[in-house]
Amino acid sequence: MKINILGISLFLLISSCKTNNTNKNQHSSLSSTIDSIATNNHFNGVILVAKDSAIQYEKAFGYSDIDTKEKLKTNDKFYIGSISKQITAVLILREYEKGNLQLTDKLNKYFPEIKQPWANQVTIHHLLTHTHGILEIDQPLEFEVGTQFHYSQIGFGLLAQILEKINHKSFEKISTELFTQYGLKNTFHPDHKKYNNLVKGYEEDENGKLVYATGNPVKYIAGGGFISNAEDVLQWHRLLYSGKLVKNTTLNMMKTRYATRNHPIFDKIEYGYGLLFLDGEQNIQIGAFGYAPGFPSAAFYYPQTNMNFIVLENIGYNLNDFKKTFKTHTDLMKLIKNKK
Template sequence: MKISLIILTFVLLTSCQTNGKEKQENFFELSTKIDSIISENKFNGVVSLSTDSIDIYSKSFGFSDLENKVRININDQFVIGSISKQITAVLILREYEKGKVGLNDKIGNYLTEINQPWTNDVTIHQLLTHTHGIVDLDKPLEFKQGSQFHYSQLGYELLAQILQKVTGKTFKDLSTELFNQYGLKNTSHPNNKGYKNLVKGYEESENGILEYTEHSLENYAAAGSFISNVEDLKKWNQLLYSEKLVKKETLELMKTKYSTRIHPIFDTIDYGYGLLFKDGEQSIQIGALGYAPGFVSACYYYPQTKLNLVILENTANNLDDFKKTFIVQTEIMELIKNQT
């Protein structure tokens, strides 16, 4: 009996050591391939690949200020574009969990100042899924609510206004409370003005020169102009997918396919609540890309391996072809998905 126990212990230890070695080799291979992707493309920003406890890849490249040649730091802050939408979705869903809003509630129940008949038809769910048809607050719907998909920044701004009506707080204060509650110290509503390490954003001009843009924060905050860094976005993923921000059942709602879009980068992509995924890949690769003038980003989670990928870039090249603009983000994502 004692000999059998010794043999079993030896086998288990050897197996653990072998698995650990294989994992290290896989991580090294991933890091080498990420280096290769970056070296073959223009990239100015930061890349982070991690598990909950291990930083597999964490590097910064280029400058936060091109004119003054200030090197980017891994902890610098960036405008995160449409990654912001999942933050807004979480804020709405937390009120849903409290019973303060219903996903099928008509938005006219809350936005009484909008004098349009469609407020009695469009629902909160349709705002979340870009299926509402609203193109202008003073115009009729573009299509019958719920019948089509049209990507909309305005829809998420209306969600922010609904949150303000329901909570009695400004959207800035409500989002700030969320960030403070969960220790997201580097994440900020743009109107807070408390961000100290925000890099400058640059866009490639028609003659191929990177020029500083002053318009990075002009989108609705709820739709595309929250500010964050790799550490906080990694933590956001950990909180969200471990059901600390919303309940398990609510997270499943976020990960459910409600609509499909013909996408300028992915060709086709499915939408949940603030989250994007290829058809049937919710348990493989899920998250969002983000674009704001001068800022190109990706924040994805890989449920099978619990990997977090965050890529934040402050130079936007090839703006006539978004597939080229996001080439580093999508090639690294494909690499990790294939590895998974």
């Protein structure tokens, strides 16, 4: 029996060309749809979409400085808001893996100076999941520990202090060492001061005018104050979801539902450790939104398709209705979620 080598080679070549053309058409369609959504929503920021190890879309829209009309670049840096919480959660969980803390540790172990009775009730787990009820250090709890969810920055501030007490270093140094270890060269604690290309953030006031959000916009850096750019957030995703930052068993803890929040964007959302997802969708769409004044952001991972989606914006529109503020983000999330 003779084998037609030429015919087989020709068939493989034609098949390869068809596959390449299909991929090109899909990428072209994706790009044009993203462009249309961003333009229609007057988006000002950076959008990045990646699948597997390849970036499929990366583009900057608008200005880093509206007054001088300096155009945004894809490597510009933004405050990433509550995306920061998963970084702090990872730092805590790495200490948990080393045996340096337990998630059941009570706060009085680390803060003997707190005289409120809740110091021997609230645990690290409660801080991570916003179920602690702390309003202020010198005040009674808002609710009984573990019975409710109240989104809180102060809890993550306490987590940063716990890390400092364990490591005998500042939270700035602890986080900087993590970023350096894993090659996140564009991610910074704002006190590190070695960053450049940090864009200006703007907010729409009650008259519809854009005003500059001055200074460091976040009190508790651990809860919402880190600085990064789109490709570093993508690299963070790749490290986190591949089990390089924490063990897979620990990552599964991060992806476990511990509380439900009435969310200003999704109405109801489930919370793990620094990560959020819709009910039952932790293996479909998982990640975080962020808002530091002037900086709406979103970073989500899609395990079934191995896609990553990052949006960093530096204008906060319609702040009385976050569904409108984050319309570009959620429109694009629907697009990526439905992409096969």
